[in-house]
Amino acid sequence: MPEPADVQVEIDDRVMLARPDYRCVVVLATGTFNAESDEESSALLADAEQQLRGRGLARASDDPHIAAWRSAFSGFGAKPSKYPSSAEALAARVLKGGALPRINVLVDLYRRGCMARRRRRDLPPLELAPGHPHPPHRGLVQRVLRLRSA
Numbered sequence: 614m615p616e617p618a619d620v621q622v623e624i625d626d627r628v629m630l631a632r633p634d635y636r637c638v639v640v641l642a643t644g645t646f647n648a649e650s651d652e653e654s655s656a657l658l659a660d661a662e663q664q665l666r667g668r669g670l671a672r673a674s675d676d677p678h679i680a681a682w683r684s685a686f687s688g689f690g691a692k693p694s695k696y697p698s699s700a701e702a703l704a705a706r707v708l709k710g711g712a713l714p715r716i717n718v719l720v721d722l723y724r725r726g727c728m729a730r731r732r733r734r735d736l737p738p739l740e741l742a743p744g745h746p747h748p749p750h751r752g753l754v755q756r757v758l759r760l761r762s763a
Contacts, residue, residue: 632685650715658713658721661728665707673697673704700727 622639629635673679674693679701683693697705703713703724713724 631688634681635685645719647717647719649717650721651718654718654721654725655715657725658715658728661725662707662713665704665728670704670708673701673708676704679704703727 620639620641622637624635624637668676670676674683679698682698682701686693686698693701704727707713707728713721713728715721716724
């Protein structure tokens with residue numbers, strides 16, 4: 614299992630030249646615990662579904678983040694209409710009245726994160742930091758992610 618100091622992420626300069634607005638997030642979780650979806654993870658997904666539907670988007674590609682992804686990948690020669698990102702596919706499912714599948718707690722948290730990015734920026738983060746004054750979903754995140762500090 615890699616330690617945080619062993620992980621290196623490089624972004625090619627050509628990507629930054631083409632898309633200066635590009636952002637990358639890397640999460641390294643060690644000692645994780647996973648289990649079947651439970652009431653808490655299911656409630657997080659239901660909330661994300663409701664929030665997304667409440668945005669009034671006609672289709673997933675109307676979301677500015679998804680539109681930016683589609684534009685960037687079109688520029689690289691990809692076909693986002695034929696091969697949408699997972700976030701776009703999940704959002705499209707929800708906007709058509711479907712539900713996000715409940716897989717397991719870790720996948721549920723990931724999917725909640727995908728949908729949460731589509732919401733207002735002033736919502737609390739899903740991440741937990743020791744001593745954080747308002748750790749959202751404390752029990753679930755502490756149960757799932759046991760992050761080893763560097």
